[in-house]
Amino acid sequence: MKHFEANFDGLVGPTHNYAGLSFGNVASFSNADAVSNPKQAAKQGLAKAKALADMGLVQGMLAPQERPDMACLRQLGFSGTDAEVLSQAAKQAPQILRSVASASSMWTANAATVSPSADTSDGRIHFTPANLVDKLHRSIEAPVTGRILKATFANDAFFAHHDALPHHPLLGDEGAANHTRLCRQYGSAGVELFAYGQSSLIGSPRPQKFPARQTLEASQAVARLHGLDSDNTVFMQQNPDVIDQGVFHNDVISVGNRNVLFYHEQAFLHTEQKFAEIRDKYGDGELHFIKVPTAAVSIKDAVSSYLFNTQLVSFDDDSMAIIAPTDCQENPAVERYLNELVQMGTPINKVHFFDVKQSMQNGGGPACLRLRVAMNQAELDAVNPHTLMNDNLFTRLNAWVDKHYRDRLSEADLADPQLLIESRTALDELTQIMHLGSVYPFQR
Numbered sequence: 001m002k003h004f005e006a007n008f009d010g011l012v013g014p015t016h017n018y019a020g021l022s023f024g025n026v027a028s029f030s031n032a033d034a035v036s037n038p039k040q041a042a043k044q045g046l047a048k049a050k051a052l053a054d055m056g057l058v059q060g061m062l063a064p065q066e067r068p069d070m071a072c073l074r075q076l077g078f079s080g081t082d083a084e085v086l087s088q089a090a091k092q093a094p095q096i097l098r099s100v101a102s103a104s105s106m107w108t109a110n111a112a113t114v115s116p117s118a119d120t121s122d123g124r125i126h127f128t129p130a131n132l133v134d135k136l137h138r139s140i141e142a143p144v145t146g147r148i149l150k151a152t153f154a155n156d157a158f159f160a161h162h163d164a165l166p167h168h169p170l171l172g173d174e175g176a177a178n179h180t181r182l183c184r185q186y187g188s189a190g191v192e193l194f195a196y197g198q199s200s201l202i203g204s205p206r207p208q209k210f211p212a213r214q215t216l217e218a219s220q221a222v223a224r225l226h227g228l229d230s231d232n233t234v235f236m237q238q239n240p241d242v243i244d245q246g247v248f249h250n251d252v253i254s255v256g257n258r259n260v261l262f263y264h265e266q267a268f269l270h271t272e273q274k275f276a277e278i279r280d281k282y283g284d285g286e287l288h289f290i291k292v293p294t295a296a297v298s299i300k301d302a303v304s305s306y307l308f309n310t311q312l313v314s315f316d317d318d319s320m321a322i323i324a325p326t327d328c329q330e331n332p333a334v335e336r337y338l339n340e341l342v343q344m345g346t347p348i349n350k351v352h353f354f355d356v357k358q359s360m361q362n363g364g365g366p367a368c369l370r371l372r373v374a375m376n377q378a379e380l381d382a383v384n385p386h387t388l389m390n391d392n393l394f395t396r397l398n399a400w401v402d403k404h405y406r407d408r409l410s411e412a413d414l415a416d417p418q419l420l421i422e423s424r425t426a427l428d429e430l431t432q433i434m435h436l437g438s439v440y441p442f443q444r
C-alpha cells in the first residue's frame with residue numbers, strides 16, 4: 001500500500017494579531033503592537049498549502065480556535081454581556097485580553113505530537129494534543145485542538161486520540177515542534193526523535209534567560225501513550241545556549257524527514273553520542289546528518305531567517321525539496337548556504353520559497369504552520385475529506401476569508417464586540433464547510 005506524509009496546516013484565525021505574548025520568541029517580542037493583517041495572513045497560509053497540494057503532496061487544513069476565548073474570560077471573573085466582558089477585560093486586564101484573543105492555534109506544529117501507525121504498538125496513528133503550559137495564550141488551546149483533531153481524524157479503527165498531559169510546568173509539552181521522525185520509507189518503522197529543553201527531575205542544564213518549554217518528562221509520557229518501542233525512540237536535549245538566543249522550539253534549529261536530519265552545529269547537547277544512538281536504532285540504510293556550521297550560518301541568522309523552520313518534503317522519485325520562507329532569500333548568508341546545499345549531493349535538490357511574513361512576524365515559519373501525519377492510503381481514506389486541500393476547498397476558503405476577515409487589526413480592536421461576532425459567524429460557517437460538527441464553545 002502507498003505511504004506518504006500528509007501536512008495539515010493551521011488556518012489562520014480572524015483575530016491574528018501581534019501582541020508580544022511569547023517571551024523567548026524574538027519575532028513575537030519585537031513585533032509587539034505592530035498592526036496585523038488577518039486576511040493576508042490567512043491567504044498566505046492557504047497559498048502555501050495549495051502550492052504543496054499542487055506539487056502532488058497530501059495536504060489538509062486544521063480549523064482555527066474561537067477567539068477571543070470568552071469562556072476563559074468568564075472563568076476569570078468577568079461577567080455580563082459579551083460586550084461588557086470584553087470592555088472590563090480591556091480596562092482591568094489588557095494582557096489577559098491579548099492572551100485570549102491570540103490566533104496562535106495557526107501554528108499546528110504545536111497542536112499535537114503524532115506517531116504514525118508503523119511505530120505504535122496497536123497499529124493506529126496516535127495524537128496527543130500539546131498542553132503548551134509555558135504561555136497563557138497557548139495553554140488554553142488543548143481542549144478545542146483535541147476536538148478539531150477528532151473531527152478531522154474521525155475513525156477509531158485508524159486513529160487514537162489522547163488527552164493533553166496534565167497542565168504543570170514539569171510536563172510542559174509543545175507538540176510536534178520538538179519531535180521528528182527518521183525512517184527509510186514513511187510506512188516502515190522509524191526512529192522517533194524527541195528534543196527537549198530541560199528536565200527538572202534529572203537536573204539537566206537549562207537556559208539562563210529564556211524558558212525551555214519542552215520537558216523530558218513530557219516527551220517520555222507522550223512516547224508511552226503512543227506505545228512506542230524504546231528501541232525506536234531517542235530523547236535528545238536541545239542546547240540551552242541556543243534557547244537563550246531565541247530558539248524556543250527545536251524546529252527553529254533542526255528539521256528531519258525520512259533519512260535526512262538537517263540541523264545546526266549548535267542545536268543539541270551530546271550530539272555525537274546521540275547521533276550514534278540514532279544510527280544504531282535506525283539500523284541498515286543510508287542516513288544523512290546534514291550539519292550547518294556556525295561559520296556558514298550564525299544562530300542569529302538561523303533565528304531571523306528560519307532556515308530550519310522549513311519543510312523537507314519527499315517526492316515519488318525519493319528526491320526532497322525545502323519549503324522555505326522568503327526571509328531565507330533576503331538573508332545573504334542563508335541564501336548562499338541554500339544555493340550550496342542543493343548542489344551537495346544529498347537527497348535535497350530543490351528549494352521553494354513562500355511569503356508567510358504575517359506568520360513570521362510572530363515567530364512562525366512554514367514548519368510551524370503544519371502538522372505532519374505520515375499515513376497510508378487506507379488511513380487517508382478515513383480522514384474527514386472536507387479538510388483536504390483541493391481546488392474546491394481552496395476556492396471556498398479564500399472566498400470565506402474575503403467575506404469575514406479584516407485586513408487590519410491592532411490591540412484596540414481586540415475589545416471590539418463586533419470582532420467577536422464576526423469571528424463566530426465565520427467559524428460557524430467554517431464548521432459547515434469542513435464538516436466538523438460543533439467543536440467551538442459558542443456552538444455547544
Ligand SMILES: NCCC[C@H](NC(=O)CCC(=O)O)C(=O)O
Pocket residue numbers: 017018019020021022025028029102104107109110138177249362363364365368
Ligand atoms: N511554532 C511557532 C509558534 C509561534 C508562537 N508565537 C506566538 O504565540 C506569538 C503570539 C503573539 O505574540 O501575539 C509561539 O511562540 O508559540
